[in-house]
Amino acid sequence: MSSPSPWHTIGRHDVLPATKHDDRARFDIVAHLNAQIAQTLSPRVKTAYEARARQAFRLRHGRDPVDRHEVAEAMQREPAYRVFSLVRRNTMEIRQHAGRQLVARQAEALRDRAKWANDGARTLQLDPTLEAPRYVSAVDTHLMRGGYTAERMTDDVTNPANYDAGMYATTGGAGGPWNDAAGRALVDWLKREHPQFNPRRIVDLGCGLGHNTLPLRAAFPEADIVAIDVSAPMLRYGHARARSLGVSDVTFMQADATKTPLEDSSSDLVFTTMVLHETSRQALPQIFLESHRLLRAGGLTVHLEQPPYRGLDPFEQFMRDWDGRFNNEPFWSALHESDLPALLVKAGFGAGNVFESRCSALPPSQTVIKNEDFGRAPSWYVVGAWQAAKGIASLG
Ligand SMILES: C[S@@+](CC[C@H](N)C(=O)[O-])C[C@H]1O[C@@H](n2cnc3c(N)ncnc32)[C@H](O)[C@@H]1O
Incomplete structure (x- = not known):
């Protein structure tokens, strides 16, 4: 055990x-x-x-x-x-x-x-006029009372x-001491699969409190990094946490990932970690459209999630669907049934530039991870796309 x-x-x-x-x-x-x-x-x-x-x-x-x-x-x-x-x-x-x-x-x-x-x-840019979408503000996501946006007092x-x-506690430490396994896995994947890729501007959509943003900072010290979330409390805490860990050059910005204030073609890497299953049927394609808008030619969008149900046997699908049924994750089931590569194509990425992959953070000998994956190295399904000519931004 x-x-x-x-x-x-x-x-x-x-x-x-x-x-x-x-x-x-x-x-x-x-x-x-x-x-x-x-x-x-x-x-x-x-x-x-x-x-x-x-x-x-x-x-x-x-x-x-x-x-x-x-x-x-x-x-x-x-x-x-x-x-x-x-x-x-x-x-x-x-x-x-x-x-x-x-x-x-x-x-x-x-x-x-x-x-x-x-x-x-x-580097902390809050927007008090921003209205969080109801799929964030009205849901006690994974039983967290008040959800991501709850403020019980000013500056909560x-x-x-x-x-x-x-x-x-939930993951039994599977994400490592900084809960950042997905960010480290993304960095490992980028360095292994695309060692020449050297993004100048990185955007983390739905950054939460930045657990998985900071590994990108360590991996690409020259890059301008913008971490975006709709939740002011998550950003306040995440920005303070980053500074306390010696990171004072990541911008934490309050904005909706479906329509950020960033300029067209201004970024080389636009990514999400564990965000897509907490959006909605309407927001998901808009996040892909926004990723497409933000990327320069040669840029890359990457999204880390639990694997889609496609290809899994029905019992495995049923077990993985528990969160959608009993853990206040209303979009969980729909996301895992979505054809994400097709949605990326619909958002404007060329079909030949869309890919699926896997990434993982820890060697298999490491113990601990949540629920039915417990005991295995944490790993993620990766779906993404290159904007037009692959590799151009990396050489620029
Ligand atoms: C499960 S958390 C993941 C946080 C972070 N990416 C991580 O890996 O730790 C999902 C986050 O997405 C944010 N979010 C959901 N929809 C969003 C949207 N449309 N725009 C910006 N943030 C959003 C939520 O506020 C929440 O902080």
Whole structure:
């Protein structure tokens, strides 16, 4: 059995919430519950499907389930799945509750530390007139009360502080001490697949608190980097966190990824990490259109996500769909059924310049990752496209 990294091994910075013994113990319990879900409960769900539920479906229909909806029908009364789902949902509730009570009691201190770090910086550009889309502001995404945009007081940073501290528990430290595995994986992929590519301007759309932006800073020290999000609290916290980690030249800008104020053809790399599944059917193609608008000839857009359902067997699709059904991820299922390469072509990228790939951050010997992937190196599905002539910007 792989063990999650204990919470006390998280990377420290000045806006990370201060924890007591019981806070850390709660987070460690969450990480161990996730390990049990992945390593003990999840395999039992599969056994129950193969040994009982699929047989019962066959008796009723004369054939196997052909898609995740039919697997769901087969599994709805299956005790192993109900226990798995109950424990998983409750683990998320415990994780959110632990994070909320941690940040609520130090809300003012967190706000003041962020204000102090951000004071006078031109690299934090907030837009109080920006209205966040309802798919962000009206959803308690993955059970996070108030979602990304909630502000319980002026200059609030409690939800991002909860997100930062709790993510380490949810993933059992799989993202590394800085929760930045996706950013490091993207850098590894770029350096391996396109070693000549040297972007002068990088745009991170839906940067959150910048976990996965900062590895790009380290990898491309000359580049101008703009990290964009609709959420002012995420940007306030992320900007303060970056400064506390010695990064003071990334611009954190409040804007909608579907219509940023950046100029046409002004960027060489436009990327997202774990953003597309938290958008909407309408926003997704607009984010691709915006990526196309922002890129210079020879520029690259790359998006890291969980793999699409296409090509996975129906049971695997069903298991991966849990977040869409029970974890307040309303666009999860639709995103994983979307044909992202086709949408990139529709956004204006040439079909021959669109690609799919995989990337990963840690050697397989590293332990810990969430849920059914637990114990494997974190890895992502990559979809992207080059703008017109591949490689031109890299040589410029
Ligand atoms: C799951 S978080 C991912 C954050 C970050 N990319 C990371 O890898 O840690 C999704 C983020 O996307 C942001 N977001 C969603 N839709 C957006 C939009 N239309 N424009 C800008 N940000 C958006 C949310 O506010 C949230 O911070």
